[in-house]
Amino acid sequence: MTVTTEVVLAAEGLTKHFPVRKRGRELLSRTNHVVHAVDDVDLVLRRGWVTALVGESGSGKSTVARLLAQLYPRTSGDIRLHGESAAVSTARGGRRFREYSRKVQMIFQDPFASLNPVHTVRYHLTRALRIHGRAGKGKQELHSALAELLGRVQLTPAESYLDKYPHELSGGQRQRVAIARALAADPEALLADEPVSMLDVSIRLGVLNLLRNLKERLNLAILYITHDIASARYFADDTLVMYAGRMVEGGDSETVTQHPAHPYTRLLVDSAPDPDRITGSAQGLVQEEGVGEPPSLITPPDGCRFHPRCPFVMDKCRTALPPRFDVGDTETHWAACWLFEEAKA
Numbered sequence: 001m002t003v004t005t006e007v008v009l010a011a012e013g014l015t016k017h018f019p020v021r022k023r024g025r026e027l028l029s030r031t032n033h034v035v036h037a038v039d040d041v042d043l044v045l046r047r048g049w050v051t052a053l054v055g056e057s058g059s060g061k062s063t064v065a066r067l068l069a070q071l072y073p074r075t076s077g078d079i080r081l082h083g084e085s086a087a088v089s090t091a092r093g094g095r096r097f098r099e100y101s102r103k104v105q106m107i108f109q110d111p112f113a114s115l116n117p118v119h120t121v122r123y124h125l126t127r128a129l130r131i132h133g134r135a136g137k138g139k140q141e142l143h144s145a146l147a148e149l150l151g152r153v154q155l156t157p158a159e160s161y162l163d164k165y166p167h168e169l170s171g172g173q174r175q176r177v178a179i180a181r182a183l184a185a186d187p188e189a190l191l192a193d194e195p196v197s198m199l200d201v202s203i204r205l206g207v208l209n210l211l212r213n214l215k216e217r218l219n220l221a222i223l224y225i226t227h228d229i230a231s232a233r234y235f236a237d238d239t240l241v242m243y244a245g246r247m248v249e250g251g252d253s254e255t256v257t258q259h260p261a262h263p264y265t266r267l268l269v270d271s272a273p274d275p276d277r278i279t280g281s282a283q284g285l286v287q288e289e290g291v292g293e294p295p296s297l298i299t300p301p302d303g304c305r306f307h308p309r310c311p312f313v314m315d316k317c318r319t320a321l322p323p324r325f326d327v328g329d330t331e332t333h334w335a336a337c338w339l340f341e342e343a344k345a
């Protein structure tokens with residue numbers, strides 16, 4: 001399948017190294033250690049398209065989202081919104097940053113933490129509409145804009161929710177308010193960092209269905225970050241798999257989740273007991289399987305970062321970083337694994 005929808009946001013060679021603070025004797029050493037949180041990541045987000053980013057805890061998923069939202073400066077690489085490079089120096093609070101963050105909005109894992117407990121739904125949404133110049137003129141226009149936002153996230157009638165405080169809402173309703181606040185900016189891309197993992201199992205599906213509905217109606221480009229590869233199959237068009245700061249596999253979700261190529265993705269899929277569930281989490285399961293732990297990101301392994309845990313490890317894997325190889329089963333399926341070197345030839 002060839003994907004033709006327009007690219008909204010693209011990252012190329014995206015890299016983030018966090019400095020490690022020196023302690024004790026290290027203060028005398030000249031070496032400055034860094035956490036290789038994200039290394040050389042390429043991805044595109046397309047209009048009307050959900051891209052899942054899957055991986056264990058600590059693999060760098062949230063850092064990718066924060067880099068794309070420009071909440072962190074990047075160490076290197078490029079981010080382009082509609083082809084235009086978002087300068088590393090874009091000053092937060094400046095006009096260019098405001099314009100960028102209007103178009104690229106983020107939804108966080110914990111809606112309780114992202115909403116201010118002392119303010120009502122009306123306050124949160126009005127503030128967001130005002131910041132983005134979408135509050136209209138006068139009370140009536142503002143009220144219509146608020147009602148429209150709550151309607152979009154299926155919190156109706158608006159009057160039942162506008163004057164509620166976050167603690168008066170359920171977890172799912174709070175996440176819907178957080179989504180409505182993001183929509184107040186009229187964004188083109190939504191970066192959803194584990195948007196359902198803190199919600200009760202019974203309401204996760206409803207929130208994912210809402211996001212899918214918004215993707216279709218508003219033609220949004222969505223990045224869906226999750227531990228749960230089974231939910232990526234259900235919800236995302238494309239799936240990217242990340243391991244220890246690097247992308248290891250990508251392609252259409254059905255193929256990546258049903259016919260995983262990279263040994264790490266196979267492990268993730270095998271760790272998810274029921275492929276049709278969207279409720280669980282692969283986090284921790286891999287460790288339970290007894291195949292080791294993710295490596296230190298301060299001194300990541302040479303070659304393929306998965307090689308110390310890989311059941312198919314070859315000599316080359318220990319020294320040479322595998323590039324993306326076409327897997328050969330679909331047009332878009334690739335794996336950064338030497339096992340697929342032949343498939344490319």
Ligand SMILES: Nc1ncnc2c1ncn2[C@@H]1O[C@H](COP(=O)(O)OP(=O)(O)OP(=O)(O)O)[C@@H](O)[C@H]1O
Binds near residue numbers: 059064
């Ligand atoms: N501000 C920071 N300073 C130093 N190290 C950081 C910082 N933020 C993240 N890291 C490190 O970068 C690595 C990637 O973290 P990140 O939160 O992006 O992973 P993740 O896949 O989103 O994990 P989780 O699912 O647990 O949120 C981790 O080793 C983490 O400890």
